[in-house]
Amino acid sequence: MADDHPIVRERIIRILRDSGEIEVVGEADDGAEATRKALETRPDVVVMDLSMPRLSGLEAARRIRKSLPETRILVLTMHDEDEYIVRSVRAGVSGYLLKDEAPSDLVPGIRALKKGKCYFGPSTFQALVRSCRSDSPEKEPERHTDRDADSGQRRE
Helix, strand or coil: CCCCHHHHHHHHHHHHHHHHCCCCCEEEHHHHHCCCCCHHHHCEEEEECCCCCCCHHHHHHHHHHHHHCCEEEEEEEEEHHHHHHHHHHHHHEEEEECCHHHHHHHHHHHHHHHHHCCEHHHHHHHHHHHHHHCCCCCCCCCCCCCHHHHHHCCCC
8 A cells, every 4th residue: 555645544554454355565655665565565456646755656556567467556546637547557557546436446446456357436437438539549450352352352
């Protein structure tokens, strides 16, 4: 669990421990420490904020995914802007929750990531959909019939 605000970090750890399902193996107050502790403890899931000192959560996520590809990362942040969500997914995170959505979604999110699935809160999921729709569509490959190939003609 990595968050630079001790009161937030402690509250999240309490929620996780109280669930009876999750063992917290480490905590960090910045991205560099989160990366170091992840390498030491090799957790199933890392829960981290994006805005942290010394090393951002985004860069920490990249480094953790590169060194520990089996470790899943759940972002827990206040950043609800589409850009943050898309950049996080591209950095290798498997889940993204907003702190104001988190209490009821946190444990199910970690559970899903541990099973190899992805988990996104309702607003973050909508951001991903918007991002996919705004990307330019891929050009569909041209389709040919066997007869077209034999005659050297293209079929439109």
